[in-house]
Each structure stands twice: as structure tokens, then as C-alpha cells.
Amino acid sequence: MATAKGETAEFEVDPGVTLSRTLIPTLPPNYLSRKHLFPLLDNSSPSTTVVIAPAGYGKTSLVAEWALAHRDCVIWLTITESDSLEDMAALFIQATRNILPGFAPWFEGEASVRPVEVVRRWGNELLATGKDYIFVIDNLREHTNRDVDIASRLVEQFPKNIQFVTIRRDTLETVYATFASRGALSVVTANDLQFSDNEIATLAAMHKLDYEDCEIRQSLQGAHGWPAAVSMLVYQISKNKKPVDFEKLVSSQSEPLRALASSVINSLDDQTRSLITSLAVVQEFTHEMAEVILGDDYSYDAINQIALDGNYFTQTGSPEQSFEFSTLVREVLLTELRKDKYKKMRIHSALLAFHENRNEPNLALEHAYLAGDFEKVAGIFPDAARILQATGRGRELIRWSIFAGDNSELGLLKRATVELAGRLANQEYDSVLSMIDQMNFDAQGTVLEGFIKQLTYGSRAYVEMALARFDEFDQSYAIAMANNEGPITFGIEEQIGLLRLAAMKSFILDETESVEALYEQAKALANKSKLPNNHLLLSSMNAMALFQRGDYRRAYEAASVTYSQFTKRGYVGIFGPLDSMFIIARCHLEFARPREAFEVFGQIRNLGEQWQQWAWHFFADGYFARDLVMRGMVTEALDNIKRARERASEIEFSEGLVSIIDLSELFIRFTVKDNERLGALLERAPKLRFVQQIRLAYDERMGKKSVREEVKNLPARTPREKIWKHLADAHEVIDQENLAMKEMKKALDVGAAVGAKETFLRQSREMGTLIMKIAGENPTVYLEDLASSVAERIKSDNNKTSEFSSSLTKRELEVLRHLSTERPISAIAGSLHISHNTMKTHLKNLYRKMEVDGRVNAVEKAKAHFLL
Numbered sequence: 081m082a083t084a085k086g087e088t089a090e091f092e093v094d095p096g097v098t099l100s101r102t103l104i105p106t107l108p109p110n111y112l113s114r115k116h117l118f119p120l121l122d123n124s125s126p127s128t129t130v131v132i133a134p135a136g137y138g139k140t141s142l143v144a145e146w147a148l149a150h151r152d153c154v155i156w157l158t159i160t161e162s163d164s165l166e167d168m169a170a171l172f173i174q175a176t177r178n179i180l181p182g183f184a185p186w187f188e189g190e191a192s193v194r195p196v197e198v199v200r201r202w203g204n205e206l207l208a209t210g211k212d213y214i215f216v217i218d219n220l221r222e223h224t225n226r227d228v229d230i231a232s233r234l235v236e237q238f239p240k241n242i243q244f245v246t247i248r249r250d251t252l253e254t255v256y257a258t259f260a261s262r263g264a265l266s267v268v269t270a271n272d273l274q275f276s277d278n279e280i281a282t283l284a285a286m287h288k289l290d291y292e293d294c295e296i297r298q299s300l301q302g303a304h305g306w307p308a309a310v311s312m313l314v315y316q317i318s319k320n321k322k323p324v325d326f327e328k329l330v331s332s333q334s335e336p337l338r339a340l341a342s343s344v345i346n347s348l349d350d351q352t353r354s355l356i357t358s359l360a361v362v363q364e365f366t367h368e369m370a371e372v373i374l375g376d377d378y379s380y381d382a383i384n385q386i387a388l389d390g391n392y393f394t395q396t397g398s399p400e401q402s403f404e405f406s407t408l409v410r411e412v413l414l415t416e417l418r419k420d421k422y423k424k425m426r427i428h429s430a431l432l433a434f435h436e437n438r439n440e441p442n443l444a445l446e447h448a449y450l451a452g453d454f455e456k457v458a459g460i461f462p463d464a465a466r467i468l469q470a471t472g473r474g475r476e477l478i479r480w481s482i483f484a485g486d487n488s489e490l491g492l493l494k495r496a497t498v499e500l501a502g503r504l505a506n507q508e509y510d511s512v513l514s515m516i517d518q519m520n521f522d523a524q525g526t527v528l529e530g531f532i533k534q535l536t537y538g539s540r541a542y543v544e545m546a547l548a549r550f551d552e553f554d555q556s557y558a559i560a561m562a563n564n565e566g567p568i569t570f571g572i573e574e575q576i577g578l579l580r581l582a583a584m585k586s587f588i589l590d591e592t593e594s595v596e597a598l599y600e601q602a603k604a605l606a607n608k609s610k611l612p613n614n615h616l617l618l619s620s621m622n623a624m625a626l627f628q629r630g631d632y633r634r635a636y637e638a639a640s641v642t643y644s645q646f647t648k649r650g651y652v653g654i655f656g657p658l659d660s661m662f663i664i665a666r667c668h669l670e671f672a673r674p675r676e677a678f679e680v681f682g683q684i685r686n687l688g689e690q691w692q693q694w695a696w697h698f699f700a701d702g703y704f705a706r707d708l709v710m711r712g713m714v715t716e717a718l719d720n721i722k723r724a725r726e727r728a729s730e731i732e733f734s735e736g737l738v739s740i741i742d743l744s745e746l747f748i749r750f751t752v753k754d755n756e757r758l759g760a761l762l763e764r765a766p767k768l769r770f771v772q773q774i775r776l777a778y779d780e781r782m783g784k785k786s787v788r789e790e791v792k793n794l795p796a797r798t799p800r801e802k803i804w805k806h807l808a809d810a811h812e813v814i815d816q817e818n819l820a821m822k823e824m825k826k827a828l829d830v831g832a833a834v835g836a837k838e839t840f841l842r843q844s845r846e847m848g849t850l851i852m853k854i855a856g857e858n859p860t861v862y863l864e865d866l867a868s869s870v871a872e873r874i875k876s877d878n879n880k881t882s883e884f885s886s887s888l889t890k891r892e893l894e895v896l897r898h899l900s901t902e903r904p905i906s907a908i909a910g911s912l913h914i915s916h917n918t919m920k921t922h923l924k925n926l927y928r929k930m931e932v933d934g935r936v937n938a939v940e941k942a943k944a945h946f947l948l
Contacts (some may be wrong), residue, residue, distance in 0.1 A: 100157040100396030100404065101365070102175035104151065105144045105218075108390020112283050114142050120272055126210045126240045126263035130256075131247045133270035135408060136308025139247045140218050150214055152179060158218040165651070166472070166488040168234075169195035171889065172202050180209070194690045199237040199445050215244045238262060274305030283310060287318040299323035304528050306407070312340045315391060319347050341412045344391070355382065356392050360413035361427050361472050364396070364404045372434045401419030425451045432456065442476075449483065465498065466573060469505045470655040477502030493519065493528050500539055505653055507692040509543045516540055530564035538570070538578055542654045545581050548736030551590065557582055568749055573633035576602050576617050577655070583621045588699060589742070592628040592798060599625045606819055620660055627663045630800025632670050633635035635834040639663035658684055658696040665700070672837045678707065698724055698737050704775045709748045714940040715932070721745045739766060750774050752940050756780065773804065798832045803827050806850050807843065814846050824850045832862040840866060848874055892926045893920070900939045 121129055121143065131139045147154040157175040159168055170187075177183045184205060187198070206213060215238070235258050237780055238244055244259075246252075259265045275283070280300050284291040291297055296317060301702035303309035317323055345353060356921040358373050359365060384402065387395045392413075393405040405413075417424050428451035435444035445464040448456040461484075468477045481498035482775035485491030496519050503511045516536040523532035546552040560578055564570065579602040586594035599621040603917040606614040619642040628636035639660040659685050668677035681700045688697025708717035721744060728737040742761055749758040758778060764769045776790055796805040806827035828851070831840060840851060848870040855867035888896070891912075898908040909919035923935075932938045 100402055101160075102171055102178055103396065104147045104154060104156045104216075105140060105158075106395055107141060107148070108394050110286065110390060110529045111141060111145070112279060112286070114138070114145060114279070116144055117272065118146050118149070120266070120268045123243055123264055123266060125243045126238070127243050128259040128262065128265050129243070129245045129268065130259070131245065131263070131273075132249070132251055133273050134249060136306060137270050137273040138307040139273065143216060143247055147214065147216055153212065154214045155179060156216045158220070164472070165195035168200040172199060176202065176206070177371050179213075187290045194686050195236070203237050203242075207241055209241075212241045213245070214243045214245065218247045225507065252474040273307065275307050275310050276305070277301075280305070280310055283314050287314050289314060289318055295323040297755055299305060308338060312344050312391075315342050316340070317346065319344075336694070338408065338412060340784070341408055345409070345412055345416070351377075352382075354388065355379075356409075357413045357417050358423070358427055359383075359393070360405060360410045360417060361424065361431070363407075363410060364402055366402045368405075369431070369434065370497070371761065372430050375430070375827045411824065418885070419498070429453065436460075442473075443885055444579075444767060445480075448523065455464075462566050462571065462573075465501060467649075468552060469501050469651075471650040474503050474505035474508075477505060477862075488527060489522070490528060493526070493532060496522075497532070497535055504539050506543060507546075507653060509546070509692065512539055512543055528568060528670040531568040533572070534560050534562070534564050534570045535574075538574060541578060541581060545585060546654065546693050546695060547731070547733050548588075548698070548740055549584055550736055550789065553557055553582075553585055572605050572608060573614060573617075576605055576614055579605070580621050580659075583624050587624045587628065587659065588695060589766060590628070590770055592769075592800075595621070595628045596625050604926070610691075616642065616649075619645070620657070623660055623663050627666065628800070629798040630803065630830075630836065631834050632667050634665035635663055636671075636835075639667070641920060653691045654693070656687065656691055656693070658687060661687075662696065662700065666668065667702075667835075669703075670836055670838045672841060674707065678704065694728075694731060694734075694737055695740065698728065698740045702747075705744045706747050712941070714752055715749070715937050717748050718745075718940070721748065743768070745769065746771065746774060752775065753781075754940070761781040761894055776808070799830050799836075803836055803839060806830070807839075807847070810847065810850065811844070814844075814850075816906075818849075820850055820852060825854055828854060828863065828866075837866060837869065841869055845874055888929060890924065892922055892929070895922045895926060896938065896942055899935050900942070 083941070122132075123129055131143060133139050145155075147156060155172075155175045155178075157168075159171065173184050173187045184202060186201075235244065235255070240262075244262075256265060281291045284296065284300065289296055291300070291748065299317065300310055300313055303313055309775075348356075355374060355377060355760075359370060362369065362371060363374070367380060367383065370383055384395075387393055387403050392409050394405045396402050396404050399714060428447045430446040432444050432451055432453065435441075435447060441460050441464040445457065448454075448460055448756045465477060465480070466482075468474075478499050481495045481502065483770050484498040485494030496515065500512060500515050500519065516539060519532050519536055523529045526532075526695035537556045541553055541556040541560055544550075544556055557578060560570065579598050583598040583602075586598065599618070601616055602621055606618055619638060623635055623642055625636035626638055629635075643657045643660040648661065651657060661680055663683065665677045668674070668680065674875060681703050684700035685697055685704075688694060701720070705717045705720035705724070707713075708720060721741060724737065724741045724744075728729065728734040728741060731737065742765055746758065746761045746765060749755075749761060755778070756772075762771065762775055762778060779790075780837045794805045794808055796802045806823045810820045810823035810827065813823070824847070828840070831837070836924075841848075843851075851863075851870050852867045855863035894912065895908065898911065901908075903911075905919060907914060907924070909916050912919070914922075927933065927938060930938055930941055932941055
């Protein structure tokens with residue numbers, strides 16, 4: 081991967097998030113204490129303190145010294161330019177755990193909750209401790225406009241027991257009102273941070289300088305209290321034994337502090353200067369990395385001594401013993417290092433091998449580029465790009481896209497492929513679809529035409545899956561997976577990724593055979609490749625196949641392991657673990673653990689919205705409506721459906737999403753026996769197994785003669801199908817107890833093997849009675865537990881019914897039954913031989929007792945409680 085002729089570009093390596101960024105920075109031994117400035121920071125909660133000054137004013141050091149004096153209650157985090165909101169949320173939790181071990185135990189299980197929601201829960205849990213805390217954000221970011229939005233969204237979630245301190249180089253005046261709204265606001269500026277004359281004298285004395293010497297005093301006062309400049313002048317004068325004319329340096333240099341830093345560095349002995357210059361290739365490093373960079377020149381003691389002096393880099397607070405450069409010093413050192421490009425390239429080559437051995441292709445990629453090893457870049461790039469895309473780092477991919485090809489026609493197409501992957505990772509669906517059309521047009525007649533068609537239609541398939549546009553998905557998937565005889569073809573990992581996507585679609589549509597076939601196809605492909613991530617995608621598909629078969633215990637285990645691995649690797653967005661999470665939730669539901677199930681459904685719903693995976697969002701949301709109706713809350717369940725339809729209408733191309741919402745309403749209408757609406761929904765519903773089961777029950781309810789024959793023809797290949805077949809057969813002969821018991825026993829034998837429970841609990845009361853009789857005859861652990869749950873469910877249903885039936889008079893029950901006929905009120909009154917006014921009185925009492933506001937809700941609630 082080369083740049084076009086004449087182009088110059090370079091990346092500096094960011095080693096990523098480390099524990100050191102959630103710890104109070106360690107102060108160097110020669111740090112000049114500034115305790116007299118603590119009153120500027122001492123404010124009670126809730127309050128906000130903004131520390132603003134240019135580089136070199138000791139902002140972080142001052143706050144760190146103050147924070148160390150309150151160590152037990154300080155939550156500290158440092159954020160950088162590359163941090164996303166998700167990264168910040170994770171930092172919030174880790175920083176808090178540093179002082180409250182075990183804080184937010186839910187976070188690992190819900191690592192993908194929306195960042196603002198994480199901060200809200202973080203704040204609530206901090207408030208619940210009853211203690212006051214200091215929360216410090218050291219902001220190393222430069223894009224003020226972006227930070228204004230972030231600050232507004234996050235600060236509003238902070239609890240009242242927090243004193244918030246933010247350290248910045250520039251102002252955030254547009255959010256000062258937000259800061260002030262939560263309590264006292266104080267702003268510490270550069271004027272407050274300047275060294276006083278006494279501090280300058282103390283610093284000079286620490287380095288054995290005679291501050292009474294006129295030339296030395298004049299030299300140091302020339303820095304006008306600029307802490308970094310004063311510190312470097314003191315160091316330089318003590319080193320060279322002669323004053324430095326800083327005012328002259330200021331007048332002759334556009335960047336006097338940088339010039340002074342260069343002067344200090346140049347005064348070092350050759351060995352030390354060479355050592356710190358080589359290490360400056362990275363912002364932060366460990367001893368292990370230092371040994372890789374320095375080779376034979378590595379010295380454990382030398383690095384520790386330089387860090388002890390604190391003039392160039394200092395040790396972080398991380399237990400892994402890492403070191404971090406002063407930003408200004410590193411900039412100077414990098415300028416020097418670039419003069420010897422071969423030395424710099426050798427160092428990057430060594431770090432390339434280091435990161436390759438650690439299986440960090442995204443970091444290895446940048447070192448490969450900086451080392452000029454373009455052959456290695458080409459080899460690493462696919463795996464690195466996959467990791468960046470799967471972890472939602474679309475911005476980094478887009479940044480890399482300019483290096484994917486030159487300015488030729490084919491080179492620009494290659495760049496576009498990487499940019500497309502980045503925009504897809506960022507869920508920029510409109511941009512993705514627009515790029516697809518342009519790329520296919522530009523690729524016409526080129527050697528890349530076939531590959532571009534595969535790649536773009538594969539990307540289109542991800543968008544269509546997100547929107548539940550399943551018919552369009554099938555077309556795009558077929559084109560993407562078609563054989564391409566061009567010089568570049570779709571990679572095996574990309575194919576397996578699309579197979580997983582197709583399996584998700586079939587899973588949502590309850591197409592067991594299709595999920596199984598796609599899994600087998602993916603396994604066959606994986607045997608042809610040794611790519612490391614294939615097993616993770618296969619594990620995801622295996623969990624889907626197991627659940628579709630009804631092997632619930634194994635499906636739960638497979639999905640839990642898969643979800644853990646996806647979360648550990650940070651996979652999000654279009655590559656996130658929503659399928660595995662959904663299986664975990666559904667298995668909890670089948671194991672009759674509704675609380676655990678709906679916690680996960682809630683996470684899926686939130687993540688689906690955050691990642692714009694709308695198919696999963698509405699699929700999970702529908703289970704909340706189903707749960708409401710099962711608990712007799714019909715009005716609330718239908719309100720949930722109404723809100724879902726309104727939300728879907730705001731999304732472009734939402735027809736497929738409406739079909740998913742229909743499935744949940746289908747369940748509700750069947751439960752409350754709203755046969756008219758149920759019939760209309762069945763007419764347009766897709767031919768899913770779930771829908772076919774409801775259709776069978778509906779046909780029986782409506783008196784159709786074909787039901788018995790259809791029950792005989794139900795499939796019985798998988799455990800789930802066998803359970804349903806035996807239950808249907810038992811229901812058919814429910815009036816013949818011996819025959820019904822025989823079929824129920826067969827169903828229970830399969831259920832015991834796979835862990836099914838809720839399937840049996842949702843059967844009719846007559847079927848539940850069979851289960852209890854069988855458990856009494858053969859009291860296994862599984863049957864006793866199931867029978868106990870059946871008894872509880874029947875008791876609960878009885879209580880629900882009695883709530884209303886015991887309070888309603890015989891005449892009110894009669895009126896209620898007539899309300900379901902949709903006849904006019906006057907006609908009902910005539911049928912009951914009562915006056916219109918008497919009818920109105922009965923209705924008023926009926927609605928009051930049932931706690932409803934009208935006829936429709938009264939009928940729905942009566943059906944939900946089996947009064948009709």
C-alpha cells in the first residue's frame with residue numbers, strides 16, 4: 081500500500097487505552113509543591129472547576145498534587161483525541177473501580193449499553209454511596225466543537241455528590257451555563273498558574289542556583305512566570321553554568337518554549353540523548369517495548385533514572401510500570417528523530433514484529449507503514465482493517481483509506497473500498513449506499529469490476545439486514561457471494577461474515593433448516609483458511625443453529641462463550657454480538673428466568689438503536705409487549721406496539737421493521753382472543769413456524785376441519801419440533817387422558833434433555849394438569865420443578881381472574897360479554913330488557929371496577945384475564 085508520488089504522510093503510534101489513564105499522574109521527585117494554590121480547587125460538591133491554560137502551565141501537575149491529597153475520593157481519567165463516547169464510558173467505570181473495587185458489577189455483562197446510559201447509572205450508584213467524590217477529567221483533545229456536545233451530554237448526568245474538575249488548553253464557554261446549573265463554577269486560568277517570584281527563587285535553590293545573581297535572576301524572570309519555561313531555564317542554567325537570555329529567545333523564535341526544550345535536549349550527553357530520542361517514537365512505553373526499541377542500548381536503570389528526573393518522560397501510575405513523554409519534549413525529539421529516517425524505520429520495524437507477535441495487527445500496520453515495509457503493509461492490512469471495522473473504528477479506517485491506493489483510476493477505487501468499510505462501521509448508511517452506486521459506476525470496464533460488485537453488494541447486505549429489508553437482502557447476498565473470476569476475489573473471512581449475516585436473517589425468520597445449512601457452509605469455508613477470527617463467527621452461527629433446533633442448554637452455553645469473546649475483542653455495530661445476546665435472553669425466557677431475560681432484551685434494544693441495527697432493536701422490543709400481555713396489561717402492551725410503529729415510521733425503508741412489529745402484535749391479539757384483528761394480521765404475516773403455530777390454533781378456534789390433518793403433518797426432526805408435535809398431539813386427545821398422557825410424556829422427555837420449561841408453562845390449564853400428574857407418578861428433579869412452576873402459574877392466573885370476576889355482579893358480567901359483540905349500547909340494553917340509563921350505570925360501575933376508560937379496553941382486559 082503506497083502513497084501517490086509526491087505525497088507525504090505519516091502516522092505516529094497511539095498505544096491505546098491503558099490503566100495509567102484512569103490513575104492520578106505520578107509527580108516527579110523534583111516537583112515544586114504548589115499547595116498554596118489549593119484554595120482555587122477546594123470547592124464543595126456539587127461544583128465545577130475548569131482549569132484552562134496553554135501548554136506548559138502545570139495544569140495537570142497542580143490538579144494531580146491536589147488530588148493526591150484527597151486520593152481516596154478522587155476519580156481521575158485522561159481522555160485523548162481518539163476516544164469515542166464508548167471508550168469514555170469504559171474509562172469512567174475503570175477509574176471509579178480504582179477507588180471503589182467491584183463498582184458497577186453489571187458493566188461486563190452490559191458492556192455495550194449506550195454511553196450516556198452508562199454515565200447515568202454510574203452517577204446513580206455513586207450517589208447511592210452517600211459519600212462525596214472528586215471527578216477529574218484531564219482533556220488532551222483539541223476539537224472544541226466536538227467536546228461541547230460531549231460535555232453537555234455527560235455533565236448533565238453527574239450526581240450532586242461530585243465535585244467536577246476539568247483540565248483543558250482552551251475554553252468551553254458554550255457549556256459554562258450547564259456547568260453552573262449544577263452548582264458553583266470557578267475558572268482557574270494561566271494568570272493564576274504563573275510562578276510567583278518566591279516559587280522561582282525556591283526552584284532555583286533546589287538546583288543550587290544563586291537567585292541573587294543579577295544575570296540569573298534576569299534570565300529566570302524573563303520567562304514571566306511561565307512554569308515550563310522557568311523549569312527548563314533552571315535546568316539549562318544549572319547544566320551549563322551560565323544564564324540564558326529567554327527574552328531574546330522569545331523575540332527571535334516563533335515558538336520559544338520549543339526552542340528552549342531543544343536547547344535543553346542538546347545539552348545532554350550523546351548516549352542519553354540518543355536513548356530518549358529513540359524512545360520518543362511512541363508516546364507511552366513499557367520496559368518491554370523499550371527493550372525492543374533500544375536493543376543492546378537498553379538499560380533498565382537508565383530509563384528509571386531519567387523518569388526519576390522527570391524532565392523528559394515520567395512513570396505513570398499504572399501497575400504495569402509504563403512511562404509517558406512530555407508532549408512538548410516528544411515533539412522536539414521526533415523532529416530530531418526524523419532527520420535519521422533509517423534509524424526511525426529500523427525502530428518501527430522492530431515494533432512491527434513486536435505487535436505482530438502480540439496479535440495486534442492494527443498497531444503493527446502503522447509501524448509497517450512507518451517502516452516503509454509496504455509488502456508487510458499489504459499482508460497485514462486485511463486483518464487490521466477487519467479488526468478496525470469490527471471494533472467500530474470507522475474513523476481510523478477512513479483515515480487509512482488515503483494510503484490504500486495511488487491517484488490512478490484503480491488506486492482511487494482501492495481507496496474507496498477502505499473508506500466504504502469505515503463508513504459502514506460508523507453506520508453512515510446513506511453515505512454507504514451513495515458510495516456503492518458511484519463505485520460500481522467507476523469500476524465498469526476495469527479489472528476490479530467483479531470484486532467491487534461483490535464488495536459493494538456485501539456492504540449493501542449489511543445495511544439491508546439492519547433495516548430488516550429481507551427480500552432486498554437476499555438479492556444483495558446472492559450477488560456478493562457469486563463467483564468472481566477477476567484478479568481479486570472476496571476473501572474467505574468476508575464470505576463467512578456474510579454467511580453469519582444470512583444466518584441472522586434466517587434466525588429472525590425462524591428458518592431452522594436455513595440456519596443449519598448456512599452454518600455447515602461456513603464450516604466448509606473455514607477449513608480452507610487459517611484466519612484467526614473465523615472460529616468466532618462460526619461459534620456465533622453454531623449458537624443460532626442450536627437454539628433453532630431447540631437444544632436450549634447447549635445454545636445458552638455456546639452463546640454465552642461467544643458473547644464473552646465478542647465483548648473481549650470490542651466487536652460492536654454491524655459486527656456486534658446482538659445475535660448471541662438474543663439467544664441468551666431467549667434461553668433465559670425458556671428456562672423461566674424472566675428477570676434475567678428482560679435485562680438482556682433491554683440491552684439489545686438499546687444497542688440496536690445505538691448501532692442502528694433496527695431489526696434487532698424491534699425484535700427485542702416486541703418481547704416487552706409480549707410480556708405485558710402475559711401479565712394481563714393489555715392496554716400497556718398495545719401502547720408498546722403503537723410506539724414501536726411510530727418509531728419505525730421515522731426510519732426510511734421501514735416495511736421490514738413493520739413485519740417484525742406485526743409478529744409481536746400477532747402474539748398479543750392471539751392471547752386476548754381478538755380474532756378479527758388476528759385474522760387480518762395472519763393474512764399479511766410471513767410464513768414463519770411461530771405464525772404457523774398461531775394459525776393452527778386460530779383455525780381450531782374458528783372451527784376449521786383441516787386442523788387435525790395439519791397437526792399430523794407437523795415436522796418432528798429437531799427437539800423443538802418434537803416437543804411442539806407431541807404437545808399438539810396431546811391437545812388433540814385432551815379428552816382421552818391416557819392417550820394425552822402418553823404424548824405429554826414424550827414431550828417432557830425431550831424437554832428434560834434440552835432444558836425446556838416455559839414452553840410447557842404456557843400450555844392450557846388442562847395440559848398443565850397432565851404435567852402435574854406425570855410428575856407425581858415419576859418425580860424427577862426436572863418434573864418436580866416444572867410441576868411446581870405449573871401450579872404457581874395456574875394459581876397466578878386464578879388470582880388475575882378473581883380480581884375482576886369476584887367484584888363484578890352477574891349482570892355486569894352479562895353486560896361485559898355483550899360488549900365483545902360490537903353491537904350498539906342501545907341494542908345491548910334492549911337484549912337485556914333494561915333502560916338506557918340503567919345500562920349507563922352498569923357500564924360506569926363495570927369500567928370503574930376493571931380500571932379501564934372505555935368499551936374497547938374493557939373487552940381487551942377481560943380477554944387477557946380469560947373472562948371472555
